[in-house]
Amino acid sequence: MSDTGEFDISGKVCIITGGSGVLGSEMATAIGERGATVVLLARGEEKLEAASDSLEEQDxxxxxxxASxxxxxxxxxxxxxxxxxxxRIDVLINGAGGNHPDATTGEETSFFDLPKDGLEQVMNVNFVGTVLASQAFGEYMVEQGEGCILNISSMTAVTPLTKIPGYSGAKAAVSNFTEWLAVHMAQEYSPDIRVNAIAPGFFLTEQNRYLLINEDTGEYTDRGQSIIDHxxxxxxxxxxxxxxxxxxxLAPGSAFVTGTVIPVDGGFSAFSGV
Known part of the structure; x- marks a missing residue:
């Protein structure tokens, strides 16, 4: 698949951190189908190999x-x-992230018992990892005078969800950093270096499936059903x-879009619950 004009991303070199995950792999396929070169960066070599095989099959x-x-x-x-x-490096998608059970409150773990290590792990992989990757790859965009950084925020950055204070805080930091970096890049280096984020609604991933789907019955948990209801x-x-x-x-059609966080949430952020 290829696009022309305002939606053409063919020939771009796109790095995706966390690229072997469910969402990262899907983005890699979509970008690659439109003619871009995809670089997947992640820690687990086995998952990277599986993602590579899938992209290979699609030429x-x-x-x-x-890498971490x-x-x-x-x-x-x-x-x-x-x-x-x-x-060159045209695009960086900061896709590495996720929640962790040790940063999640529940029946067995109160807020007051959340371990420091769990909270740090979630904050680091979501926020600190986004900053470090933006530093390492963004320097090349500065040399080129152009580029695009896309961060992954979340609906929980807008309205904190129960049970996941670490993840909510980390994604709020990602949204704030997106705005900060967009201004910094445009004012200090080049207005052609754009920084945006998407804020996905609720997607089933390896990190959150245990919160949304009952493993024994396959039905929604109370939390999962509440999300669907909203x-x-x-x-x-x-x-x-x-x-x-x-x-x-990532395309020229969004050339005047920077410093934004775009919801992709099925209307969740628009619904008051009433």
């Missing part, structure tokens, strides 16, 4: 690099590898629901 030009978004040296080495191979489109999002918004934010 999508790609590269995989095992919390290791600046690994990120800088990855950036050098990409530039050596492809000559989502006007009456379903969880599918990974491909993000693709068109992502590709638009």
């Amino acid at each position: 999508i030009e790609h590269m995989t690099i095992p 978004v919390l290791d600046r040296a690994e990120l800088e080495a990855a950036a050098e590898t990409v530039v050596d191979e492809y000559g 989502t006007p489109q009456n379903r969880f999002g599918d990974p491909e629901d993000l693709s068109t918004t992502v590709c638009w934010l």
